[in-house]
Amino acid sequence: xxxxxxxIRQHILSLLSDGQFxxxxxxxxxxxxxxxxxxxxxxxxxxxxxxxxxxxxKGYRLNRPFTLLDADKIKRHLPGNRLSxxxxxxxxxxxxxxLKKKIANNRDELANGDTLFSEIQTAGRGRHGRQWxxxxxxxxxxxxxxxxxxxxxxxxxxxxxxxxAICEALRRMGIDDAQVKWPNDIYLGGKKLAGVLIEVEGQIxxxxxxxxxxxxxxxxxxxxxxxxxxHTDLCSVLASEPDRNELAxxxxxxxxxxxxxxxxxxxxxxxPIWESLxxxxxxxxxxxxxxxxxxxxxxxxxxxxxxxxxxxDGIMRFHGGEVSLxxx
Numbered sequence: 001x002x003x004x005x006x007x008i009r010q011h012i013l014s015l016l017s018d019g020q021f022x023x024x025x026x027x028x029x030x031x032x033x034x035x036x037x038x039x040x041x042x043x044x045x046x047x048x049x050x051x052x053x054x055x056x057x058k059g060y061r062l063n064r065p066f067t068l069l070d071a072d073k074i075k076r077h078l079p080g081n082r083l084s085x086x087x088x089x090x091x092x093x094x095x096x097x098x099l100k101k102k103i104a105n106n107r108d109e110l111a112n113g114d115t116l117f118s119e120i121q122t123a124g125r126g127r128h129g130r131q132w133x134x135x136x137x138x139x140x141x142x143x144x145x146x147x148x149x150x151x152x153x154x155x156x157x158x159x160x161x162x163x164x165a166i167c168e169a170l171r172r173m174g175i176d177d178a179q180v181k182w183p184n185d186i187y188l189g190g191k192k193l194a195g196v197l198i199e200v201e202g203q204i205x206x207x208x209x210x211x212x213x214x215x216x217x218x219x220x221x222x223x224x225x226x227x228x229x230x231h232t233d234l235c236s237v238l239a240s241e242p243d244r245n246e247l248a249x250x251x252x253x254x255x256x257x258x259x260x261x262x263x264x265x266x267x268x269x270x271x272p273i274w275e276s277l278x279x280x281x282x283x284x285x286x287x288x289x290x291x292x293x294x295x296x297x298x299x300x301x302x303x304x305x306x307x308x309x310x311x312x313d314g315i316m317r318f319h320g321g322e323v324s325l326x327x328x
Contacts (some may be wrong), residue, residue, distance in 0.1 A: 009105055011030065011031050012042060012066060013068070013318070016062050017062065017067070019064060019066075022059050026059070029304075042060060045136070049136045064137075064219070066138070066244075067243065067245065068137075069248065071087055073245040073274075074245050077250070078217050079253065082256070084115065088116075088117045090118070091119070093121065093123045096143045096213040098118075099145050100201060100211055101145045103145070104201070110209075113252070113256045115143070116143050117141070117142040118141055121265075135219070140244060141216075142213075142214055142251075143213045143214070144211075148208040148209075151208050152202075152208075154208070155200070155210065156303075156305050157305030158305070159184040160301065161259075161270050162214070163186055164256075164258060165257070166186050166254070167277055169251045169253070170250075171249040172250045173242055175188065175234065177189075179278065180278060181279045182313060183305065184197070184198070186216070188232050188237060189232055189237065190230070191230040193216065194217065195214070195215050196213065196214055196296055197210065197214075198210055199211045199213070216234075217322040218242065218243060218244060258270075271300070280325070285298050287309065288326075299315065
């Protein structure tokens with residue numbers, strides 16, 4: 001029954017994505033349900049972020065059309081000869097959660113670079129357990145799997161490297177001025193564009209299985225969506241809305257390339273690149289760590305990904321997960 005509901009919602013989403021009116025009766029005929037049942041599914045999709053409205057006598061219509069993510073279209077933009085897979089789901093609790101389930105149950109079936117996209121995440125997460133809110137069709141939310149045979153210690157600086165990879169993918173789409181905010185945010189024009197959430201499964205001393213989750217704003221107008229902090233989207237800076245399937249491919253390809261280098265050389269190779277993209281480079285910053293606050297000059301990062309801050313007591317190092325960072 002659960003699988004059937006997913007297929008029905010996927011069908012409804014596909015029908016509505018063209019931005020035209022679709023009568024409840026026609027939708028009901030296509031999915032083999034009553035109009036009341038269709039209304040229930042559309043109500044659920046709306047609760048999950050689908051911007052849909054109903055006009056009596058005309059039916060249902062989206063506020064704006066969008067192109068659905070399509071695994072085949074994404075793959076057509078990718079270089080060939082890869083063992084990794086790309087999958088697209090219409091509705092998931094969270095792409096990170098789904099990949100973590102696969103690690104627990106079918107780890108041998110996963111290959112480095114396997115990527116899962118979802119149009120709708122019903123329980124998307126950001127750092128510190130915050131909810132990641134994204135309008136349907138207006139963002140890219142996905143997760144990539146990568147294993148590290150040398151364990152946790154070989155992953156130092158991973159979230160920072162991912163930020164570099166995202167900025168490289170954006171350059172391919174004509175965005176040259178994206179910046180990174182330590183330890184795992186991407187900014188554009190001084191506002192948040194994307195976030196990274198990395199989760200790791202595995203035992204100390206054994207292979208570490210990482211899930212690299214990314215959420216990127218494509219069409220998330222600040223006037224319509226309050227995400228708890230100043231944010232921006234690609235549509236605000238590009239002349240036209242980007243092809244999400246092409247953008248998805250650039251992100252997958254850039255991550256794959258950078259992860260191979262990261263696995264071979266560690267984060268040290270990426271330090272100069274990351275520092276050239278640092279949002280707060282040479283600026284006074286304040287870091288909150290529990291009850292303690294530290295202020296100083298952002299002096300970049302070291303090969304472990306630690307943030308270097310020049311304080312009255314000298315250079316101090318801060319590691320991801322311990323602090324939040326704000327400009328003065």
